[in-house]
Amino acid sequence: MKQKLTYTIMAALLIGCASMGKAPVSPAEDRSAMINYYKQILPDIKFENYIYGALAMNPDAKSQYDEMMEFPSYAIDLDKGQKMWKTPFKNGKNFASCFPNGGKNIAGNYPYFDNAAKRVVTFENAINACLKANGEQELKYGEKEMGLLTAYARSLSDGMKVNVKVEGEGALAAYEKGKAYYYARNGQLNFACASCHVQSAGKFIRSEQLSMMIGQASHWPEFRGGTDIVTLQGRFKQCEKNVRAKPKEANSDEYNNLEYFLTYMSNELPMQTPVFRK
Amino acid sequence: MAEAIKMRVTMEGNIADVKVLIQHEMETGLRKDAKTGNLIPAHFINQVVATLNGRTVLDAQWGVGIAKNPFIGFRIKGAKPGDKVGINAVDNLGARFDDEAVIS
Numbered sequence: 001m002k003q004k005l006t007y008t009i010m011a012a013l014l015i016g017c018a019s020m021g022k023a024p025v026s027p028a029e030d031r032s033a034m035i036n037y038y039k040q041i042l043p044d045i046k047f048e049n050y051i052y053g054a055l056a057m058n059p060d061a062k063s064q065y066d067e068m069m070e071f072p073s074y075a076i077d078l079d080k081g082q083k084m085w086k087t088p089f090k091n092g093k094n095f096a097s098c099f100p101n102g103g104k105n106i107a108g109n110y111p112y113f114d115n116a117a118k119r120v121v122t123f124e125n126a127i128n129a130c131l132k133a134n135g136e137q138e139l140k141y142g143e144k145e146m147g148l149l150t151a152y153a154r155s156l157s158d159g160m161k162v163n164v165k166v167e168g169e170g171a172l173a174a175y176e177k178g179k180a181y182y183y184a185r186n187g188q189l190n191f192a193c194a195s196c197h198v199q200s201a202g203k204f205i206r207s208e209q210l211s212m213m214i215g216q217a218s219h220w221p222e223f224r225g226g227t228d229i230v231t232l233q234g235r236f237k238q239c240e241k242n243v244r245a246k247p248k249e250a251n252s253d254e255y256n257n258l259e260y261f262l263t264y265m266s267n268e269l270p271m272q273t274p275v276f277r278k
Numbered sequence: 279m280a281e282a283i284k285m286r287v288t289m290e291g292n293i294a295d296v297k298v299l300i301q302h303e304m305e306t307g308l309r310k311d312a313k314t315g316n317l318i319p320a321h322f323i324n325q326v327v328a329t330l331n332g333r334t335v336l337d338a339q340w341g342v343g344i345a346k347n348p349f350i351g352f353r354i355k356g357a358k359p360g361d362k363v364g365i366n367a368v369d370n371l372g373a374r375f376d377d378e379a380v381i382s
Contacts, residue, residue, distance in 0.1 A: 076282065226347075
């Protein structure tokens with residue numbers, strides 16, 4: 001009897017130890033572990049080239065991309081975004097007056113966690129907050145107009161390093177939720193984001209190579225197929241459709257948390273907006 | 279309609295490399311409107327003329343076979359910095375697309 005009790009206590013202690021070992025790892029540890037993982041499975045790709053995603057795995061596609069970017073087919077669309085950014089509001093102010101430094105070199109700080117509102121604030125949220133504060137009509141999330149405007153607005157931060165901070169309890173909780181979403185299996189095909197972009201990064205899915213998670217969030221919005229503008233959350237929707245899942249709405253809490261997590265993982269990488277993707 | 283056309287000229291030795299983008303629907307006139315079932319009227323660029331200092335260097339007759347938002351790239355031999363490259367496109371409804379660039 002005494003022996004049995006000792007075993008029970010020992011078992012309880014072991015379980016206790018195991019659950020202690022599961023203590024949440026910090027975002028910084030997550031990120032460095034992920035970078036080390038990609039260094040192992042894709043040893044030829046340098047850290048700074050992660051921003052090119054799958055293009056970094058294929059020198060031929062990269063050279064075509066470079067040529068395309070010299071005079072990109074979205075140049076005329078980008079001018080429209082510039083016009084929207086510079087057109088003054090009815091009260092005489094404009095977008096530049098809403099952001100520090102006239103909107104230059106700030107987009108890398110987004111998304112951030114707003115402790116007062118207890119939610120993640122994306123760059124698109126900040127744009128709409130600016131419109132609202134100046135009595136203008138807000139733009140729809142994930143749609144073309146928002147895409148064109150942010151394409152230009154974010155281009156003012158080209159070369160800035162992504163600099164997302166996860167500080168405080170609420171921020172950590174949002175980060176963990178985003179991370180859980182990235183790793184949660186979803187849809188009829190039962191894929192998580194990570195199934196492709198972590199486990200199978202660099203492998204082929206039909207004719208296309210899969211990009212790595214690090215660097216996935218530093219270059220949005222992008223012009224797919226040359227002139228079709230897609231925001232980051234718009235891309236989440238497309239990915240979810242691909243795995244036969246029901247996409248969430250743009251600017252939903254799920255997507256904002258996911259964007260927060262994903263952008264944090266792209267920290268220290270230079271921003272480049274907009275870019276061409278096929 | 280200058281905002282719907284964009285040109286870039288770069289020099290490679292004594293050859294000017296010209297690249298032009300035009301935003302245009304390029305409707306063939308053969309597609310039907312999905313809702314009404316009526317034909318969408320043809321609307322396409324049918325002539326593109328490029329000039330170097332006013333002298334024509336390229337004259338192209340286009341048709342409905344060219345895709346939406348066309349891109350045209352060509353090279354001009356013997357161009358030099360300071361030369362003016364012009365491009366004019368006209369569509370079947372008479373709308374003009376003009377742009378001009380000075381080679382730097």
